[in-house]
Amino acid sequence: MKKLQRKHILGLRDMGAGEIELVLDTAARFKEILARPVKKVPTLRGRSVITLFFENSTRTRTSFELAAKIMSAEAINIAVAQSSAAKGESLKDTLLTLDALTADCVIIRHPNAGAPEIASRYLKGQIINAGDGFHEHPSQGLLDMLTIRENKGQIEGLNITIVGDLLHSRVARSNLYGLTTMGAKVTLCGPDTLLPQEFAGRARLETDCDKAVADADVVMMLRLQQERMDGVYLPGVREYSALYGLNARRLAKAKPDAIVMHPGPMNRGVEIADDIADGAQSVILPQVTNGVAVRMALLYLLLGGDED
Amino acid sequence: MTAHNDKRKSEDKRPPGVLMDAGDIARALKRVAHEIAERNRGIENVVLIGIPRHGVPLAERIAGHLAHIEEQDVPVGALDVALYRDDYSKRLVAPQQTKIEFSVGGKIVVIVDDVLFTGRTVRAALDALNDHGRPAMVQLAVLVDRGHRELPIRADFVGKNLPTARDEEVTVSLSELDSEDIVRIEKG
Numbered sequence: 001m002k003k004l005q006r007k008h009i010l011g012l013r014d015m016g017a018g019e020i021e022l023v024l025d026t027a028a029r030f031k032e033i034l035a036r037p038v039k040k041v042p043t044l045r046g047r048s049v050i051t052l053f054f055e056n057s058t059r060t061r062t063s064f065e066l067a068a069k070i071m072s073a074e075a076i077n078i079a080v081a082q083s084s085a086a087k088g089e090s091l092k093d094t095l096l097t098l099d100a101l102t103a104d105c106v107i108i109r110h111p112n113a114g115a116p117e118i119a120s121r122y123l124k125g126q127i128i129n130a131g132d133g134f135h136e137h138p139s140q141g142l143l144d145m146l147t148i149r150e151n152k153g154q155i156e157g158l159n160i161t162i163v164g165d166l167l168h169s170r171v172a173r174s175n176l177y178g179l180t181t182m183g184a185k186v187t188l189c190g191p192d193t194l195l196p197q198e199f200a201g202r203a204r205l206e207t208d209c210d211k212a213v214a215d216a217d218v219v220m221m222l223r224l225q226q227e228r229m230d231g232v233y234l235p236g237v238r239e240y241s242a243l244y245g246l247n248a249r250r251l252a253k254a255k256p257d258a259i260v261m262h263p264g265p266m267n268r269g270v271e272i273a274d275d276i277a278d279g280a281q282s283v284i285l286p287q288v289t290n291g292v293a294v295r296m297a298l299l300y301l302l303l304g305g306d307e308d
Numbered sequence: 309m310t311a312h313n314d315k316r317k318s319e320d321k322r323p324p325g326v327l328m329d330a331g332d333i334a335r336a337l338k339r340v341a342h343e344i345a346e347r348n349r350g351i352e353n354v355v356l357i358g359i360p361r362h363g364v365p366l367a368e369r370i371a372g373h374l375a376h377i378e379e380q381d382v383p384v385g386a387l388d389v390a391l392y393r394d395d396y397s398k399r400l401v402a403p404q405q406t407k408i409e410f411s412v413g414g415k416i417v418v419i420v421d422d423v424l425f426t427g428r429t430v431r432a433a434l435d436a437l438n439d440h441g442r443p444a445m446v447q448l449a450v451l452v453d454r455g456h457r458e459l460p461i462r463a464d465f466v467g468k469n470l471p472t473a474r475d476e477e478v479t480v481s482l483s484e485l486d487s488e489d490i491v492r493i494e495k496g
Contacts, residue, residue, distance in 0.1 A: 026403060029388070029403045029404065032406050033391075033406075036439065036440070038439045038440075040439070041391040041392065041436075041439070042391070042392060043391040043392070043396055071391075300391075304396060304397070304400035305396060305398040305399045305400050
């Protein structure tokens with residue numbers, strides 16, 4: 001079988017359609033393992049996978065750790081608040097130390113864009129970016145694409161609308177790159193202050209949410225982060241919710257079989273109404289399950305041997 | 309090795325490089341089905357599990373023969389072993405779908421594969437099967453046994469024993485997956 005044409009997973013911007021399909025196909029097959037009574041395969045026995053998170057995260061870190069453990073790798077979490085980084089150790093020294101500890105793969109989340117790329121210079125093993133600043137979150141983009149493909153059969157030609165804070169969203173960036181590479185028609189929607197013009201080449205930009213959602217096959221809502229709710233970017237939460245929140249009336253403008261996605265954690269009642277989050281069109285929980293399968297696939301493809 | 313080649317020539321009216329044609333494969337599978345029924349005195353507790361890719365259609369064909377012989381259906385599953393291989397760090401193998409929609413606990417499981425060579429695939433299959441339950445017994449059926457085992461593994465049911473050189477390559481084509489039913493050998 002083909003390998004990925006890269007050593008590290010830093011983003012989806014430069015990942016080709018063939019590589020994305022390889023990850024999605026592999027992940028789709030790994031889902032069967034998650035349905036077994038014994039959720040464990042011996043494949044990555046003896047490999048060490050370290051999660052190094054400089055930002056809070058529950059689902060991404062747990063998902064990576066679970067993926068590593070299901071594949072029988074040793075999964076070790078470094079809680080940065082209790083680590084030497086808190087004592088002022090540089091990213092470079094942290095990585096050199098992990099390399100000396102013979103880590104095979106380091107999964108890194110960092111508040112600064114580009115930190116995983118810098119980290120990759122100091123580790124002999126592989127780096128997976130689990131979110132860096134406002135840059136990318138490639139495994140989230142891949143799990144979203146797997147979820148879309150499962151529900152719609154393919155990605156090519158779909159109308160996919162992403163609504164929310166596009167400016168600060170690494171989830172949106174990874175999805176935008178991946179989805180357009182796979183041939184989807186992406187619409188980005190948000191208030192002017194949070195809708196960067198740099199995306200105009202790849203996607204349709206729309207500030208009117210009703211128009212953006214019209215005829216969509218997929219509506220992906222982004223989390224509105226607390227710190228943006230008041231002040232510079234938005235006049236207030238209630239106005240944002242009224243103009244950009246997804247409720248039954250707005251969702252009715254999308255295709256009748258449209259699916260609703262959210263990377264979590266959700267602000268219920270802000271960007272998404274309760275009855276939509278829990279409704280029949282929501283695939284928010286399947287997204288979480290697919291996240292484990294996608295991360296298993298990434299570890300499998302990165303830590304494996306040569307091409308068959 | 310020369311002796312092997314001579315023997316192959318003398319019994320063969322087939323084109324060079326062809327070890328089994330469609331008729332040979334059909335007859336071998338029919339006999340294997342009879343042997344499975346005979347060995348287990350019926351197929352009451354028997355399930356067939358094919359190893360993707362070629363083991364799966366072979367298992368389905370054997371199940372078809374068994375249904376005819378014993379007038380009873382045999383459950384057929386697919387067991388992928390890619391994640392259980394011992395050479396993962398050397399060679400990346402594309403995982404296939406495992407699909408076993410019945411319990412293997414307490415059953416007589418017949419593992420079906422196309423070619424038995426080093427025995428490492430079967431070793432991986434035994435490990436993989438373990439994660440799905442505890443069979444009462446595990447048996448092995450293969451279309452071709454070409455020798456050169458690296459592990460203490462043997463087949464219970466063999467379509468055809470073929471002495472080969474280690475560097476030769478035996479390829480099985482089946483109409484379900486490829487264009488035709490044929491077993492070929494090539495110099496490595």
